[in-house]
Every structure is written in structure tokens, then in C-alpha cells.
Amino acid sequence: MQAATENVFKALSDPTRRAIFERLARDGEQTVHALTDHSGVSQPAISKHLSVLKHAKLVRDRREGRETHYRAQPQALAPLIDWMSVYGAFWRDRFDRLENLLKRMDK
Amino acid sequence: MTNTAPTRSLVIEREVPHRPEKVWRALTQGALIEEWLMKNDFQPVVGHRFNFRSTPVPGWDGVINCEVLVLEPNSRLSYSWGTMGTESVVAWTLTPTKDGTHVRMEQTGFRSEQDAAYKGATYGWTKFIGNLERVAGGLD
Numbered sequence: 534m535q536a537a538t539e540n541v542f543k544a545l546s547d548p549t550r551r552a553i554f555e556r557l558a559r560d561g562e563q564t565v566h567a568l569t570d571h572s573g574v575s576q577p578a579i580s581k582h583l584s585v586l587k588h589a590k591l592v593r594d595r596r597e598g599r600e601t602h603y604r605a606q607p608q609a610l611a612p613l614i615d616w617m618s619v620y621g622a623f624w625r626d627r628f629d630r631l632e633n634l635l636k637r638m639d640k
Numbered sequence: 641m642t643n644t645a646p647t648r649s650l651v652i653e654r655e656v657p658h659r660p661e662k663v664w665r666a667l668t669q670g671a672l673i674e675e676w677l678m679k680n681d682f683q684p685v686v687g688h689r690f691n692f693r694s695t696p697v698p699g700w701d702g703v704i705n706c707e708v709l710v711l712e713p714n715s716r717l718s719y720s721w722g723t724m725g726t727e728s729v730v731a732w733t734l735t736p737t738k739d740g741t742h743v744r745m746e747q748t749g750f751r752s753e754q755d756a757a758y759k760g761a762t763y764g765w766t767k768f769i770g771n772l773e774r775v776a777g778g779l780d
Binding site: 620621624625627628630631632633634635638639 | 650652654656658662663665666672675676677743745747
């Protein structure tokens with residue numbers, strides 16, 4: 534797997550980072566302070582999560598005065614849209630469910 | 641818009657210890673399909689148009705538009721699969737084996753409309769990322 538793809542997968546495998554990314558994608562640019570206020574997580578923790586998202590190019594930052602603003606870069610999700618990976622995981626999960634159903638149909 | 645994206649296919653195969661007739665029921669009876677795939681209004685009739693419905697998320701209405709293309713009881717089933725500006729075909733093939741059934745799913749002809757894929761709709765796919773956590777876990 535390409536390093537860029539791997540970074541995206543890893544960045545989004547954490548539920549807190551996923552929540553941050555989804556919030557930025559949904560609500561637009563936010564400061565670190567604003568993200569921290571709504572998260573119930575400390576600011577250093579949020580900053581660390583943001584640096585992982587930034588490394589995966591999922592967010593971009595911009596300094597303005599003493600505040601750093603972050604915005605989502607949804608195009609960085611492109612590797613995930615690669616249908617081989619997305620649908621592959623999707624169908625394998627559904628195959629598992631199909632097999633479970635077949636077992637239950639015996640009873 | 642020009643669309644020169646190559647088409648690709650995804651194949652998943654498994655052997656299950658159940659007879660083809662039973663696997664066929666799981667693939668073609670709406671209530672059973674819902675148990676393992678999604679809510680649907682599938683009917684086992686060639687030409688029947690139906691939807692799979694998943695939970696909507698921002699940027700994706702959760703709807704997959706389908707049409708039954710092939711229906712050969714206990715053997716072959718295929719339907720079109722259209723969502724988020726993409727079109728593909730899902731084809732199931734059941735082959736009896738000594739101990740059960742060889743189940744083959746092939747999804748082909750997928751084309752991605754750049755527009756739909758890269759606009760705001762993009763993050764609708766984060767819905768599926770939950771499924772990818774195991775994949776990500778396996779990367780370490």
C-alpha cells in the first residue's frame with residue numbers, strides 16, 4: 534500500500550480524529566480552541582490529533598495572529614474512494630454477515 | 641464531461657457449507673437480504689428497479705439505485721449498482737460443491753465521475769471508514 538494511503542487509513546482509524554475531521558468537513562474552518570471546546574479532550578491532545586491529520590494531508594492549517602485555523606481537505610480522501618479498497622472491505626464485511634445469516638437459517 | 645477512467649472489477653469468493661438453494665434465498669428474499677446487506681425493495685424479477693437504503697450521512701443520501709439484470713434461480717443473479725455518480729454491476733454466481741456452495745461476487749464496470757467523487761460528497765464515504773478500521777489495524 535502506498536505511504537499516502539496508509540497515512541490516511543491510520544489517521545482515520547482513530548474515532549477522535551475521525552470526529553475532528555468530520556466536524557471540519559461539515560462545519561468549515563475552525564480554530565484549535567473551538568475544536569477543543571467541543572471535544573472534551575485537552576488542547577495538547579487535539580493538537581496532536583491535528584498533526585496526524587495534517588501529516589495525512591486531511592487538514593490544512595493557517596496561522597492568524599495567535600490562533601491556528603484548520604480546515605478539512607476532503608480531496609485527501611481520494612485513496613479511500615479507490616473502490617477496490619472501500620468496496621473490498623465493505624463486501625468482505627457483508628460476506629461475514631451473509632455467512633452468519635446462513636448459519637441461523639439452519640435453526 | 642469526458643470519462644476515460646478505466647473500469648475495474650472486484651471479486652470476492654467463498655465456499656460455504658450450505659446448499660445453493662439456501663444461499664439463493666438469502667440473496668433474493670428482501671427480508672433476508674436486509675439481514676446481511678441493507679434495507680431494500682428487491683423483487684426477483686428481471687428489469688425490476690429497486691433501492692438499497694443505508695443510513696444517510698452528510699454528503700450521501702444512503703441510497704443505491706439498482707435494477708435486476710440476470711436471474712437464474714440457484715445459480716446466477718446480477719443487478720446494477722448506482723450511487724454517488726458511480727455505476728457498476730454486482731454479479732453473484734453460485735456453484736454447487738461437494739460440501740456446499742462456492743459463492744462468487746464480482747463487481748465490475750465501476751466508473752467514478754470525478755465531479756461526484758471529489759466534491760463535498762466525498763466525505764460521505766467516511767461512513768464506510770468504520771469498516772476499514774480492521775484494515776488499518778492490520779497495517780501496524
